[in-house]
Amino acid sequence: MNFELVTYEGFAPHKVPVVVECLTDNRNRTAPRFGTLQAGSLGQIGCVAFFFNHLGVVEATHADLNRDAEGDAIEAGAQEIEPLEPEEITEGEKGARFLTDIKDLDAVSKALKAAGWKITSSESGISPRTLLN
Numbered sequence: 001m002n003f004e005l006v007t008y009e010g011f012a013p014h015k016v017p018v019v020v021e022c023l024t025d026n027r028n029r030t031a032p033r034f035g036t037l038q039a040g041s042l043g044q045i046g047c048v049a050f051f052f053n054h055l056g057v058v059e060a061t062h063a064d065l066n067r068d069a070e071g072d073a074i075e076a077g078a079q080e081i082e083p084l085e086p087e088e089i090t091e092g093e094k095g096a097r098f099l100t101d102i103k104d105l106d107a108v109s110k111a112l113k114a115a116g117w118k119i120t121s122s123e124s125g126i127s128p129r130t131l132l133n
Contacts, residue, residue, distance in 0.1 A: 001025050009048045017048035019126055052126040055079075056105030058098040060117035061089050067116070069096040076111035077104050099127070 006027055008020045024030040058078070062069070073081040077100060084095030096117075100108045102124050109122040 006030055007049075011048065017051045019048060019052060051129055053129055054102060054124065054126055056100040056102045056108065057121070057123055057125040058100070058105070058109050058112060058119060059084060059088075059095070059121040060098065060112050060119050061093040061095045062117050063093055064116070065092070065094050067094055069094065072112060072115045072117065073098050075115065076100075076108045078108050 003023050003025050004027065006022045006024055008022070010018055010020075012018050022030050061084070069081055069083075073096070076098065078098040079101065080099040082097040082099070084097055089095035098108060098112065105122060105124065109119055113119055
């Protein structure tokens with residue numbers, strides 16, 4: 001079975017940009033379902049991809065609370081690091097979200113694992129270029 005990535009872009013109510021990525025084995029079956037979504041809650045179709053950065057996201061935890069996550073991020077080749085929310089980690093662990101180029105996702109994941117980080121998630125994702133207050 002062959003899968004392909006299909007991306008739909010549009011605006012939700014109040015002009016909120018939305019990107020929907022679908023992994024499908026049948027593009028012709030997926031497209032009408034998106035049309036139903038678009039007619040219902042999405043609002044209107046339009047080009048919004050330029051509002052987002054495509055990146056690799058690695059979420060990981062470490063048992064050492066004093067571990068230098070920033071240093072490990074630099075060594076692994078990640079571009080940015082964000083702390084995980086307390087509800088996203090087990091008590092007694094340190095958690096971080098490492099952001100990287102998609103092409104470096106596998107290398108960063110392996111380098112963090114070698115540094116003792118327990119990888120909980122490693123995937124491609126999108127992030128808004130500008131956050132509204």
